[in-house]
Amino acid sequence: MDKVWNLKQEGDSNIIKHLSVVLNVDMVIANLLAQRGVANYAEAQAFFRPKLSDLHNPMLMKDMDKAVERLEKAIDNQEKVLIYGDYDVDGTTSVAMMYQFLRSRLKNLDYYIPDRYSEGYGISKTSILYAAEQKISLVIVLDCGIKAVEKIQMAKDLGIDFIICDHHNPGDSIPNAVAVLDPKRLDCPYPYKELSGCGVGFKLLQAFSKRNNIPFSELTELLDLLVVSIASDIVPLTGENRVLAHFGLKKLNTSPSIGLKTIMQFSGLNTEEKSVSDIVFKIGPRLNASGRIEHGKKSVAILTATNEEEALLLGDEINSYNEIRKTLDRDITQEALEMIKRDPEHESKNATVIYNRDWHKGVVGIVASRLTEYFYRPTVVLTESNGLATGSARSIRDFDLYEAIGACSDLLESYGGHMYAAGLTMKIENIYEFSRRFEEIVTKQITNQQQVESIDIDAKIYLSDITPKFFRILKQFAPFGPHNMMPVFVTENVLDSGTSRPVGKNLEHLKLDLIEPTSTSAQFSGIAFNQSQHFDAINQGMPFDICYSITENEFRGKTSLQLYIRDIKAKTY
Numbered sequence: 065m066d067k068v069w070n071l072k073q074e075g076d077s078n079i080i081k082h083l084s085v086v087l088n089v090d091m092v093i094a095n096l097l098a099q100r101g102v103a104n105y106a107e108a109q110a111f112f113r114p115k116l117s118d119l120h121n122p123m124l125m126k127d128m129d130k131a132v133e134r135l136e137k138a139i140d141n142q143e144k145v146l147i148y149g150d151y152d153v154d155g156t157t158s159v160a161m162m163y164q165f166l167r168s169r170l171k172n173l174d175y176y177i178p179d180r181y182s183e184g185y186g187i188s189k190t191s192i193l194y195a196a197e198q199k200i201s202l203v204i205v206l207d208c209g210i211k212a213v214e215k216i217q218m219a220k221d222l223g224i225d226f227i228i229c230d231h232h233n234p235g236d237s238i239p240n241a242v243a244v245l246d247p248k249r250l251d252c253p254y255p256y257k258e259l260s261g262c263g264v265g266f267k268l269l270q271a272f273s274k275r276n277n278i279p280f281s282e283l284t285e286l287l288d289l290l291v292v293s294i295a296s297d298i299v300p301l302t303g304e305n306r307v308l309a310h311f312g313l314k315k316l317n318t319s320p321s322i323g324l325k326t327i328m329q330f331s332g333l334n335t336e337e338k339s340v341s342d343i344v345f346k347i348g349p350r351l352n353a354s355g356r357i358e359h360g361k362k363s364v365a366i367l368t369a370t371n372e373e374e375a376l377l378l379g380d381e382i383n384s385y386n387e388i389r390k391t392l393d394r395d396i397t398q399e400a401l402e403m404i405k406r407d408p409e410h411e412s413k414n415a416t417v418i419y420n421r422d423w424h425k426g427v428v429g430i431v432a433s434r435l436t437e438y439f440y441r442p443t444v445v446l447t448e449s450n451g452l453a454t455g456s457a458r459s460i461r462d463f464d465l466y467e468a469i470g471a472c473s474d475l476l477e478s479y480g481g482h483m484y485a486a487g488l489t490m491k492i493e494n495i496y497e498f499s500r501r502f503e504e505i506v507t508k509q510i511t512n513q514q515q516v517e518s519i520d521i522d523a524k525i526y527l528s529d530i531t532p533k534f535f536r537i538l539k540q541f542a543p544f545g546p547h548n549m550m551p552v553f554v555t556e557n558v559l560d561s562g563t564s565r566p567v568g569k570n571l572e573h574l575k576l577d578l579i580e581p582t583s584t585s586a587q588f589s590g591i592a593f594n595q596s597q598h599f600d601a602i603n604q605g606m607p608f609d610i611c612y613s614i615t616e617n618e619f620r621g622k623t624s625l626q627l628y629i630r631d632i633k634a635k636t637y
């Protein structure tokens with residue numbers, strides 16, 4: 065199916081002209097800045113040159129004073145403290161960060177990651193009973209807890225205090241903890257709302273350090289962990305997140321912790337400069353793999369490792385979990401594709417619900433994402449766990465998956481998530497009815513527009529606009545991520561220079577050499593993954609349109625510009 069190209073509205077023309085003059089940049093660059101909310105020189109400076117001094121005062125966060133006081137008390141009295149976090153990347157980096165900071169200050173310090181399979185997401189009853197048994201007096205929770213009203217009350221009744229550091233939306237009531245740090249609390253005046261779970265934990269450490277005259281340089285040693293959480297949790301790369309990610313990447317590229325250095329070695333990230341994309345596709349999946357296949361504690365263990373020997377042993381183990389994860393992911397995705405294609409009605413459906421009791425629970429979310437990409441429709445993938453059907457759901461652009469699942473809540477034991485991703489559990493006998501009703505709801509709610517994959521385009525440009533200066537400035541728009549994506553451009557009526565060709569094991573990709581129809585046009589190389597179907601059309605020598613991002617390609621020690629082609633619109637005659 066052809067993708068729709070959506071050209072974004074240009075920024076305010078007066079702002080664009082102003083930025084072009086004061087920054088000495090061309091109008092395309094000025095427009096990209098205006099589209100990102102930059103309106104003047106000072107804002108451009110903050111965008112291009114982030115400073116740690118731009119971070120907000122952590123004491124602005126609701127309950128921060130209570131959290132700092134309780135942590136000070138725990139350290140003064142050398143209490144038994146437990147750090148608790150979710151089993152995903154944001155959770156494990158959060159726990160590792162907090163543990164690294166506190167282990168020199170507390171003798172009786174431990175951490176706890178719940179088991180994905182026996183305990184599930186969030187604060188578990190098992191963990192509270194464990195804390196009581198170990199005579200823990202304070203638990204610091206990271207990346208979860210905002211909705212654990214009953215569990216926190218249970219802990220309070222057992223004499224255990226909790227500090228909650230979360231970034232998810234709260235429910236109708238706030239847990240009765242000593243302190244609940246969450247910028248998304250309606251009564252929280254903190255100016256930046258999009259921190260990761262690790263980011264909220266960092267603000268607690270920032271506040272504690274400020275109150276206790278601890279140099280900020282001690283906190284900067286933890287920023288490599290923080291950027292891994294920001295990138296992996298797909299939070300907006302704006303405001304404070306942009307500042308923290310910028311300096312976190314610097315730390316990751318110059319002096320990473322032993323654990324992260326080891327993971328990068330196993331990922332093949334040895335020399336080139338690491339980016340947000342490298343974290344998302346190389347580092348994050350490995351940290352996630354231990355929680356998916358074995359136990360999330362292994363990820364914390366490597367992230368807090370103090371010697372290379374220990375880190376290498378853990379790295380090898382985690383890498384093996386990742387290989388298992390990749391095999392399961394590939395095999396189950398293939399099984400699921402074949403199951404769906406065998407369904408005679410699948411082409412007329414607007415949603416996918418698929419169940420296999422033998423699939424591995426740890427990878428059904430990844431499989432749901434792959435199937436969503438393949439068929440481009442809301443997808444639910446279920447397996448069996450503890451006698452129930454449990455699984456993950458993924459959505460397409462602009463369709464509210466959480467709302468659609470909520471309309472089937474009477475068939476579910478539990479569910480949670482947001483617009484684009486959700487988890488759910490139901491009795492096995494309810495699968496058929498859930499599948500029928502979910503399809504019915506999606507069919508009623510989804511629009512024709514939502515069913516077509518679209519690409520947002522920042523601007524139309526000529527290939528001749530891509531000068532060394534243009535790309536040099538473009539690179540400074542990084543780090544890229546949600547709300548600050550790598551710019552996408554359209555160039556119309558380009559030509560194949562005559563040397564473009566299909567490449568790849570199955571000749572599924574296109575290696576392109578492109579020129580504009582002018583005698584002075586330079587040649588630009590491009591790569592178009594999984595788009596070899598366009599080769600016959602562009603090989604006719606007729607003009608075609610491309611949408612793309614501009615990247616660098618390193619080959620045999622030489623770096624050159626390369627167009628990363630996202631889509632092609634070829635004309636046939």
